[in-house]
Amino acid sequence: MIFYLSFGVSAMDSFPRLCCANAMVDSEIIALTQEDLGKLIKFDADLYFVILQSLTRKIRMLSYQIQEMAFWEAEQRIIHMLLRLTADFGTTTQDGIKLSIKFSDQELAGLVGTCRTTVTKTLNCLKKQGFIDKHYRNYTFTRPLLT
Template sequence: MLIRQAGSTVHYPRNHIIFAAGDLADRIFLIESGYVKIYRLSTDGRRVTVGSIRSPGELMGLAETLLGTERTCFAGAITDVSLVIVRKNKFEELLAVQPVLAIKVAKLLGARMREAEAIIHEMVCWQAPGRLALMLLKMGERCGRESASGIKIGLQLTHEELANMVGTSRQTVTSLLNTFKQEKSIAYEGREIKILDPDKLAKWIM
């Protein structure tokens, strides 16, 4: 892939901050392995997730790098990650000579704009149970491993991290996960969540 040829590979451990708000946006990142969350800090210091989890094969840091502005968000490694880093000038050179890549980037940015609009709609229109159920189903699609007994989400997320992703309190998330567990829509395997009944979980979104 052209991006890999133009960049250099780095490795970061779980919980490492890959970039922070206020950093100069002078590079883009291709995730080779692992998962990354994009978040902002609220006025009281809470980490508020402002986008879906970024998965292997995805680009991140695009919009601000192309604009040449400072970062407004943080990117934190949820797991150990491997990334290809490409400097802004090199990436722009690639876009100039590879129209197919430029079109892919434009489509990706468009899709993320729609995704952000959907998240705003969910926050305004749905209660916490529906937002958490939808988040679990999305993570099952993006990060899940299917088995005969269900879909295992391969991320060891704390209740605090889940609360930040759906805009509610840790106590509310703990209570809702217990409810989902009691109705047998989810189960725990160690610290990982397994979705046992996606249809039952989806009813919370209705």
């Protein structure tokens, strides 16, 4: 059984959610009304703390994304996203660090707020310099992007 607790601002106000999710495997979903959640929080300090931590992480992540979008060049954002993906989804192999997820140049462009051609150009440059090996949507990092 996997326990996943994620709260956004929609759990605390009456506005509609900004996004949705789809279960990739058979799942049991339990929904709480805002009123029920409020009652639980009043009686469980640990739950309150977990929710506070979740919201704090989201604020920190969004603040960092705003900073990246405002002050970093597209190439920097692409490399930083690749580093994050490597940390979260990378597996060490004899050839380097291989990502266990697949994505297109367009999907990566959407993640970092740039166009597909900039992503393709940056990835081709990294490949030419020997940092990555890319076959279709499979990525292996053959040398560290940062030292």
